Amino acid sequence: MRRLRSGLGSLALVAGALAPAGPGFGQEVPELTEAGLARGEMFYQAHCGRCHGMLGQGGEGPSLTRPTLSRAPDHASMVQVIRRGIPGTGMPGTRANLVPDLDVDLLAAYALSLGEGTAVEIAGDAARGSELFATAGDCYSCHVVDGRGTGIGPELTGIGVQRGVEYLYASLSTPASELPVSRRGILQGFRGYLPVRAVTHDGRVITGMRVNEDDFTIQLRSILGRTVSLRKEDLARLDKQFDHSLMPAAADMTEADIDDLVAYLAGLGEGS
Ligand code: HEC
Ligand code: HEC
Incomplete structure (x- = not known):
């Protein structure tokens, strides 16, 4: 209202x-x-x-x-x-x-x-956010920005334009609440980042992000970036974790850290 x-x-x-x-x-x-x-x-x-x-x-x-x-x-x-x-x-x-x-x-x-009243003063320090992104946050281990990093999570190069500040705060504090639609997923006919946990008949546990699936096989990308293809007949369990996120909640970050990360992210993609 x-x-x-x-x-x-x-x-x-x-x-x-x-x-x-x-x-x-x-x-x-x-x-x-x-x-x-x-x-x-x-x-x-x-x-x-x-x-x-x-x-x-x-x-x-x-x-x-x-x-x-x-x-x-x-x-x-x-x-x-x-x-x-x-x-x-x-x-x-x-x-x-x-x-x-x-x-x-x-x-x-x-x-x-929709854009009315969304101009916000961003409290954080973007330079410190950039530093945290690379160090304590270890964010490059799952995200690519400007060609740096590896990509089990979505690329963040243009994130400041794609998402509002509120969304950025939400994805850092409660990531699973804001599952994005993956561009890659759409190309492959799937929407969203879906973490999957598979257990083979001989008890091996494989977790990863679903990249593709048909009636007989499923391909998962592991957190290390490796893609494995599993035959469903070899699996004892296949759990699709719709409400789960591989993105760690920033539990050990202070509020100031999150402000700084958001300030950094909000500037990515602006002016390009
Ligand atoms: C272990 C892998 C991993 C790490 C480490 C990680 N992320 Fe993520 N991140 C993900 C995944 C996967 C998603 C996709 C959404 C989901 O599953 O919640 C995501 C989503 C996001 C999003 C939302 C993107 C969008 O388009 O909706 C932002 C912003 C983000 N991460 C920022 C960060 C920051 C900042 C750090 C470092 C503090 C970080 N991530 C560390 C895996 C990771
Ligand atoms: C199939 C998906 C799709 C639909 C449907 C769609 N858009 Fe878009 N829209 C996009 C994408 C992707 C972009 C970014 C294009 C680019 O790369 O610059 C975009 C860009 C825009 C932009 C430019 C934003 C900017 O930053 O300048 C506006 C405005 C916009 N859309 C409004 C709308 C409106 C209003 C509708 C409904 C009539 C709509 N869009 C429907 C996908 C969509």
Whole structure:
């Protein structure tokens, strides 16, 4: 509710700032009522939420809960991005048979409102965060940033653009709560990072991240980055740990450490 209100406030400002350009979508921000914004939200959830998160928190697509979106800084450019997509990327266009012209304005206004009030002062020290990332945090052992590190976890090179600050805090303190959609997983037809624990008939235990699976075999990537293929008939147990994360909770980190790590992560990908 608070977000809706603040969204409405600044949308009224935008509307006031635009000279009426006559009829035509994308040129004029419609008179926005709470009902209009709710309608925009409905279209957002139907067409955008699966990639950008139902709350705009990010997923396969970047978070939209950022104060400034480089590709869609204002209403007109948001409408363009929605209609045309971003060619050469995973951002598809949306045709008028799915979102009619009259509604694309409401959708754009709603999508822009997600970034309202998200400008946050980041308390931490990014330089110290970068240091911690490499040392005490041992984060490079599971994450790649700018080509450094190994990758059982998601690459973090652009994480500051993909995710909002709240999400970063959440993934450091309670990682399993925020399972991301893995780009690699999507390519292979699987969504998400799924830790798996397999036990063979002769009692061997193998744990790793599922990279592929069919009716007869499953491939796991171990924490050391090695990929093993197992035949299901050789397994006594195959536990898929949907609520479990291989990402360690930062239990031995202080609040200041987490602030610094978040400050570092939030800056990754900005300006690129
Ligand atoms: C199939 C997944 C997918 C869907 C559906 C999708 N997007 Fe995207 N979107 C992406 C990806 C991936 C990017 C990043 C493109 C790039 O590499 O720059 C993106 C980028 C964007 C951007 C630019 C963000 C920036 O930082 O400048 C905006 C705005 C956006 N999407 C809005 C929307 C809206 C609104 C909808 C619903 C009509 C939508 N998207 C539907 C995947 C998707
Ligand atoms: C043992 C491997 C491992 C280590 C060490 C590790 N991570 Fe992760 N991390 C993961 C995995 C796997 C995921 C995917 C999500 C999940 O399973 O929770 C992840 C997810 C994340 C995410 C969310 C990414 C997204 O796109 O949603 C962030 C941010 C992150 N880790 C930061 C860190 C930081 C900072 C450190 C060091 C303090 C660290 N990780 C150490 C394995 C690890």
